[in-house]
Amino acid sequence: MTVYDVARQLPDIADLRALCRSLATLDAILSPDWEGRYYSMNANWSGGEEVASMRNGSGDEYSIVFSTAGAYIRGFDHESPMSPHGNDGEPWPGVIDEVPELFKPFVEEAAFTDEDGVRVVTACMWRAATDDRWHHGTIDFPDRTVDPDGAMGLFELLVDRSPEAFQRFAEDYIDLEAVSQVYALWALSQEFVSLLNPEISLTDLAQDISQVGYPQPDQEST
Secondary structure, three states, X not given: OOHHHHHHHOOOHHHHHHHHHHHHHHHHHHOOOHHHOOEEEEEEEEOOEEEEEEEOOOOOEEEEEEEXXXXXXXXXXXOOOOOHHHOOOOOOOOOOOOOOHHXXXXXXXXXXXXXXXXXXXXXXXXXXXXXOXXXXXXXXXXXXXXXXXXXXXXXXXXHOOOHHHHHHHHOOOOOHHHHHHXXXXXXXXXXXXXXXXXXXXXXXXXHHHHHHOOOOOOOOOO
């Protein structure tokens, strides 16, 4: 699998944003300690933009920026042969070369670089608000590599959007019906939260819920 395959399987922008809210909320419930979380989302990132993130603690990560322009996805697999760290600090040819001007500010975003200012990206996709599909650059991938740009591992839960996929990711028994309801953006209650993690209260989650933008009873699901 490469970014080519992922682009064909991603949902539209609205559904992807909703999925990112669900993933971030589930991780907040299961991992009260911020450092232990893979998935997060900031609904008030910058100037009306939202950003969803994944970090696995081993150097792999992605960021998805949702804006009025559309959505921009940057993924980085630190062991990928396409890493800029093995290419004189430059992204692999084709990965970001065709990103339209609409999304260039996100390509240059300082938050998506390392401490040396290197743009950490091995996979990139974008979709304007008026587009009917996701786009990617024209890339000559390294030969004889199963997951050359890291797309298979990075975007697994964005491609397989079933609650069962999250249950497998969690590597522990969690209530599948509760996961399904979070995927459907049902409003949270203490009883509901306790099905996933009896050691955390709804009050404890208040700040996370607000940051993620997860809908509550007085909000419409988006």
